Structures are given as C-alpha cells and as structure tokens.
Amino acid sequence: xxxxxxxxxxxxxxxxxxxxxxxxxxxxxxxxxxxxxxxxxxxxxxxxxxxxxxxxxxxxxxxxxxxxxxxxxxxxxxxxxxxxxxxxxxxxxxxxxxxxxxxxxxxxxxxxxxxxxxxxxxxxxxxxxxxxxxxxxxxxxxxxxxxxxxxxxxxxxxxxxxxxxxxxxxxxxxxxxxxxxxxxxxxxxxxxxxxxxxxxxxxxxxxxxxxxxxxxxxxxxxxxxxxxxxxxxxxxxxxxxxxxxxxxxxxxxxxxxxxxxxxxxxxxxxxxxxxxxxxxxxxxxxxxxx
Amino acid sequence: xxxxxxxxxxxxxxxxxxxxxxxxxxxxxxxxxxxxxxxxxxxxxxxxxxxxxxxxxxxxxxxxxxxxxxxxxxxxxxxxxxxxxxxxxxxxxxxxxxxxxxxxxxxxxxxxxxxxxxxxxxxxxxxxxxxxxxxxxxxxxxxxxxxxxxxxxxxxxxxxxxxxxxxxxxxxxxxxxxxxxxxxxxxxxxxxxxxxxxxxxxxxxxxxxxxxxxxxxxxxx
Numbered sequence: 001x002x003x004x005x006x007x008x009x010x011x012x013x014x015x016x017x018x019x020x021x022x023x024x025x026x027x028x029x030x031x032x033x034x035x036x037x038x039x040x041x042x043x044x045x046x047x048x049x050x051x052x053x054x055x056x057x058x059x060x061x062x063x064x065x066x067x068x069x070x071x072x073x074x075x076x077x078x079x080x081x082x083x084x085x086x087x088x089x090x091x092x093x094x095x096x097x098x099x100x101x102x103x104x105x106x107x108x109x110x111x112x113x114x115x116x117x118x119x120x121x122x123x124x125x126x127x128x129x130x131x132x133x134x135x136x137x138x139x140x141x142x143x144x145x146x147x148x149x150x151x152x153x154x155x156x157x158x159x160x161x162x163x164x165x166x167x168x169x170x171x172x173x174x175x176x177x178x179x180x181x182x183x184x185x186x187x188x189x190x191x192x193x194x195x196x197x198x199x200x201x202x203x204x205x206x207x208x209x210x211x212x213x214x215x216x217x218x219x220x221x222x223x224x225x226x227x228x229x230x231x232x233x234x235x236x237x238x239x240x241x242x243x244x245x246x247x248x249x250x251x252x253x254x255x256x257x258x259x260x261x262x263x264x265x266x267x268x269x270x271x272x273x274x275x276x277x278x279x280x281x282x283x284x285x286x287x288x289x290x
Numbered sequence: 291x292x293x294x295x296x297x298x299x300x301x302x303x304x305x306x307x308x309x310x311x312x313x314x315x316x317x318x319x320x321x322x323x324x325x326x327x328x329x330x331x332x333x334x335x336x337x338x339x340x341x342x343x344x345x346x347x348x349x350x351x352x353x354x355x356x357x358x359x360x361x362x363x364x365x366x367x368x369x370x371x372x373x374x375x376x377x378x379x380x381x382x383x384x385x386x387x388x389x390x391x392x393x394x395x396x397x398x399x400x401x402x403x404x405x406x407x408x409x410x411x412x413x414x415x416x417x418x419x420x421x422x423x424x425x426x427x428x429x430x431x432x433x434x435x436x437x438x439x440x441x442x443x444x445x446x447x448x449x450x451x452x453x454x455x456x457x458x459x460x461x462x463x464x465x466x467x468x469x470x471x472x473x474x475x476x477x478x479x480x481x482x483x484x485x486x487x488x489x490x491x492x493x494x495x496x497x498x499x500x501x502x503x504x505x506x507x508x509x510x511x
Contacts, residue, residue, distance in 0.1 A: 051409055078415045090406030094428035103424075104414045149414055 001026055002066075002153065002185050005057040006047050010040055010209065019043055019209040025202075030179055030186045032200035034193070034220075036256075040209045041189040042087070045155040048187065049084050050077040061152070061185075083151030085159050089142040091130040097141050098126040104149040116144035119174055121167070135162035143171055147178050154179065154186040160195050168192075172199050193257050194285060232276040233290075239265045248287060250274060259285050291481070294461050295469035296488055302377070302452075302465065303445040306384040307392075310441050313385065314392035315434075319422060321393070322400035323408070340390045344450030351383050352454050375457045380465075383455040384445050391440040399433035400426060432504055439500050443493050 002025040010017045019040035025031050033041045046052040048059060050066065059066040059074075067074040083104075084090075091100050101113050117126055120140040130138050139162045146154060156175065160168045176199055179186040190196055196203060196217075203220045205213045213220050234252035241247075246265045250257050259276060263286070268274070273290040321333060339347055355373040356362045365371040373379035403426065411421040427434060449467040456463030458472065466485050473482035 049413060051413075077409075077412050078417075080413075081415070082413055084410070084413050086406040086410070088404055088406050090404070090410035092407060092410075092425050092429065094425070103411075103416075145410075 002048065002059065002061050004048060004059045006044060006054045006059070007056045008040075008043065008047065008052070008054050010043060017209050021204070021206065021209075021211050023204060023211075025185045025187060027183045027185050028180055029201035030176060030188050030199045031202045031204065032188045032190060032196040033204050033206055034190065034196055035206035037191075039206050041206060042157055044206075045084065045157055045187060045189055048153065049082045049155055050075070050080055051084075081149075081152045083146030083149045083154045085139075085142045085146050085154075085156045087157045087161075089130070089138045091138055091142055091145075093130050096127050096129055097122055097133070097137075100130070100141055101145045101148050104145045106150070109148065109150075112148055112150075116147055116174070120144050120171065136164065136167060139163060140167065140171060143175070147174065150182065152184060154184050155189075156187065157189045158191070159188070160190060160192050168195065175199065191258065193259065234274055234276060236268050236270055236272045236274055238270060239268060241265060248274075250276060250287075252276070259287065261285060261287055263287060291484060292460070292469070295464050295466040295485065298377070298461070298464065299446055299466040299489070300492075302380055302384060303442045305381055306388060306445045307438055307442045309381065310385050310388060310392040311438065314389065314437065314441075315396060315422070315427070318393045318396035318400060319418075319426075321397050336393050337390050339387050344387065344448070345454065347387060348383070348451040348454030351386065351451065355379060355382075355455065374455065375459060375463060377456075377462055380452055380456045380463055383451050384448060387448060387451045388441045388444050391444050392437045395433045395437045395440070396430065399430035403429060435500060435504060439496060443496060446489060446493060 002023070004021075004023045004025070006019065006021050006023070008019045010019050017040070021040075021044060023031075023044070033044060035041055043052060047054050047057075047067075050059075054067065054069065056069045058068045058070070060068075061080075065074055066080060092103065095103065098113070098117065101117060105113050117123055120143065122137065122140060122144065125133060125137060130141070133141070139159060143156070143159055146156075154175070159171065159175070163171060172195060175186065175188075178184060188196065188200060200217065203214065203217060204211050205220050232252050234250040234257065236248055237251045237256060238249040239247070240249070246261050246263070248259045248261055248265060248268060250259055257276075268287070268289070275288045275290060277286045277288060317336070321329065321336070352374070353359060354361045355365075357366050362373065365373060371378065373382055407425055407429065408421055411425045412418075416424075447467065448465070449471070452463070452465055453468055453471075456465070458464045458468045466489055470482050470485045470489075473479070473485065
C-alpha cells in the first residue's frame with residue numbers, strides 16, 4: 001500500500017496554484033485520479049515516481065520511506081520499481097518496438113516480452129521504430145514496456161487516449177490482470193470516465209489541486225437515485241459537436257463529465273435529466289432520458 | 291616541401307577531438323541535467339574560449355604552464371611534465387580552446403530531447419552511464435557528429451593559442467597554420483599556398499562528407 005501526502009506549488013497553464021492531496025493507494029487494485037486538465041494529476045504521478053520533489057509531504061510504500069521532507073532522504077527513482085506510462089509515451093526513437101520492450105525486461109524474460117507484444121497486437125510491427133507507428137501503437141508499446149518491467153507500482157497517464165474502443169478494452173484488461181495477479185499498486189490518470197468506471201476500484205476526484213471526493217465508483221459518481229447497474233443519474237449541462245465528435249457535458253453529483261456519445265445529440269436539451277449507462281462490452285456510454 | 295607541419299596539425303586535431311569527446315560528453319551531460327548553484331558560472335567558463343581573443347587565452351595558459359606559477363611548477367616538480375613548447379602542451383591548450391565546440395552542440399541536443407526518455411530509462415533502473423550510452427547519445431547522433439567535426443576543424447585552424455604555447459619547433463610544435471605564417475613572412479608564397487591549399491582542401495572535404503552523410507549534422511552554434 002502507498003500512503004502519500006503531497007504538497008506542491010504549481011505553475012500550470014491555468015496560472016499559479018497549489019496541489020495538496022492525501023492518498024491511500026491499495027495493492028492489487030486500480031485507483032483512478034479523475035479530474036480536468038491542469039489540476040495536477042500528472043504532477044501527483046511524477047511525485048509518486050520520484051521524478052518531482054514535493055515541497056513537503058511523505059510517500060510511504062508499506063513500511064519503506066520513499067520520500068519524507070521531515071525525516072530526510074528517501075528512495076531514489078531507479079530503486080522504486082515503478083512502471084510509468086507517460087502521456088508522450090517516452091519511447092526510445094533509436095530502438096525498435098521489440099528493443100524498447102526488451103530494454104525494460106529482466107534477462108531471461110523473453111517469453112514475457114513476446115507475450116505482451118502479442119497481446120497488444122504489435123507482433124507484425126515489432127521491428128519498426130516508434131517514428132513509424134501511430135499514436136495508439138506507440139501507446140500500447142509504452143504500456144507493454146511498463147508491464148514487462150514487472151513493476152510494484154504502475155502509474156498510467158492517460159493510457160487510453162490514442163486507442164480505439166476495442167484496443168482500449170484489451171489494454172484495460174491486461175492492466176487489470178497484471179494488477180490483480182501481481183498485487184501491484186496501479187494508478188490511472190484519465191479523462192475517460194468509461195475506463196475509470198470499468199477498471200478502477202477507488203476514485204479520487206481532484207479539483208483545483210485538492211481531493212474533492214473519494215471512494216468507490218458508487219461513492220463518487222452515483223447519487224442517491226442511481227446505481228451502477230441502472231446507470232448514473234445526471235443533468236445535461238451542454239452539448240458539443242466538434243470535429244465530428246459528439247460530446248455531452250453531464251453534471252453528475254456536482255461533477256462535470258465529458259461523455260462522448262455515438263447517438264444523435266439533438267435529442268437532448270440542456271437541463272434534461274438523463275441516465276448514463278455503461279456498455280460493458282464496448283467501454284462507451286449510452287445516454288437515456290429519464 | 292616539409293610535410294611535418296601538416297602531419298602534426300592533423301595528429302593534434304585527431305587527439306584533441308578524441309580527448310575532448312571523452313571529457314566533453316560527461317561535461318555536457320552534467321550541464322544539461324545537473325542542478326547546482328554554480329551552473330551559470332561553469333557554463334560561462336566553458337563558453338569563454340568562443341569570445342576570448344586566442345592571444346588572451348594563449349597568454350594565460352603560457353603563464354599557468356610556466357615554471358614560476360603553481361600549476362606549471364607542480365607539473366614540473368612532481369610529475370615531471372612540461373607543457374610549454376611541447377606537443378603535450380598543445381593538446382591541453384587545444385582542448386581548452388575547442389571545449390565549447392564539443393560541449394555546446396551536445397548540451398543543447400540533450401536539453402532538447404523529451405524529458406521522458408531519460409526519465410523512462412532511470413525508472414527502469416538503468417544507471418546514468420547506460421542511459422547515456424544506450425538512450426541519449428544514439429538519439430543525438432547528428433549533434434555528436436557536429437561536435438566532433440567542429441572540434442576537429444577548429445583545431446586544424448588554430449593559430450594564436452598554439453603559437454604562444456608551442457612556439458614553432460619543427461617536427462614538434464610547428465603546425466601548418468604557423469608554417470603558413472612563417473612562409474609568408476619569408477615571402478615564400480608558393481610554399482604558403484601549398485600548406486593553405488592542403489588545409490583548405492581537407493577541411494572542405496570533411497565538411498562535404500559530413501553534409502552528404504547527414505544534412506542535419508552541421509548546426510551553427
């Protein structure tokens with residue numbers, strides 16, 4: 001288990017702000033950090049990994065001190081055994097896909113390398129360099145590389161943004177499988193509410209650098225009238241139709257969710273009460289009027 | 291025609307380039323990723339040979355390597371090394387004179403690489419040395435080539451510093467650039483032209499090869 005208390009002054013695109021969060025991250029489960037861009041989610045991952053130093057706070061992994069400004073010292077980045085999937089993937093341009101994955105693997109882990117390359121649909125691309133791949137393929141390579149490392153802690157920064165629904169599901173299942181089988185502490189930063197609902201056991205909803213609410217999916221996203229089975233109850237706050245992508249902004253339990261939908265959004269009016277129903281097979285929402 | 295000035299010039303350029311590569315890459319890495327208070331001062335010192343007149347640098351090196359002062363005295367007394375008017379002295383002076391040509395392109399390229407490359411390698415438990423050799427340098431090959439070529443050609447063209455440190459001892463410290471100067475003073479324009487043309491032709495050929503191999507290689511500092 002990771003217990004972290006992180007405090008840091010931020011200079012973001014939205015101006016100056018402070019990040020101040022207390023997190024408890026359980027082993028064998030996926031915890032989602034949910035919130036809009038610029039609230040400090042990526043910074044939290046970077047501080048957990050040791051890539052950024054908090055102004056003050058602590059990071060404990062079980063009884064081990066990873067960071068403590070009061071006790072001093074801590075564990076260096078290379079000793080933490082953290083798998084990190086960066087938003088820009090962090091793939092090495094000079095290496096092929098297979099070489100990138102092999103770079104993270106321990107000697108003798110050949111079968112594991114081939115397992116993840118195969119599982120993520122990269123077998124026919126394994127000799128290509130990252131510059132010859134699509135965003136989705138690069139992203140899957142980065143996730144495969146992180147999993148091959150057999151991390152104790154897996155930090156994923158928007159790992160589904162470049163994936164289509166089918167691939168997103170495959171990747172999600174592999175991440176969940178690894179997490180459960182290896183008792184890994186996995187933290188998922190995403191805008192993707194569907195992925196959060198499908199994978200995460202615990203959610204921290206972060207607004208303006210602070211945890212606004214936390215708990216299970218039910219605690220954070222479902223109000224009294226809803227349940228995960230029946231759908232999430234909310235109110236349409238806005239509808240957007242840009243670049244051919246139809247998006248409903250739905251206010252759920254004081255949080256604004258951005259829901260990409262396949263349906264015609266003309267059917268909805270601002271102020272309509274709706275249920276968001278998650279399609280278990282496709283990781284997408286169906287929105288129904290109340 | 292005495293070929294020794296040409297041979298000494300290219301021997302000096304080759305040794306200086308190789309020695310500076312060994313020193314310059316770790317220095318560029320340190321300046322790119324290190325966080326320390328004196329960093330601006332170190333960067334200014336590394337860049338100084340770019341803006342300083344070669345005679346100024348040559349003068350201070352002459353004083354420093356001389357037996358009257360600490361460094362020269364120490365080297366002479368305890369290590370039996372004399373850097374004045376010797377080929378070894380030329381190497382040290384050339385390394386200082388060409389230092390920014392090796393360090394700056396590599397430092398700039400490292401700073402322009404995405405942070406996540408180095409961070410990924412570190413997260414996977416790799417040492418700084420492994421990260422440098424396997425991840426960072428292979429991804430800045432063009433800039434490394436630029437550094438090597440600039441250092442080599444800049445050393446070939448040295449005059450002021452090497453004249454003050456090495457003088458003009460035939461077969462030892464008399465470089466092609468010094469030979470040209472002396473031939474002109476003696477009104478031997480034919481010999482001066484031969485030396486000049488050899489330097490011109492070899493430098494041009496090196497640059498042409500590099501441009502042909504890698505159009506991105508040469509970047510003006």
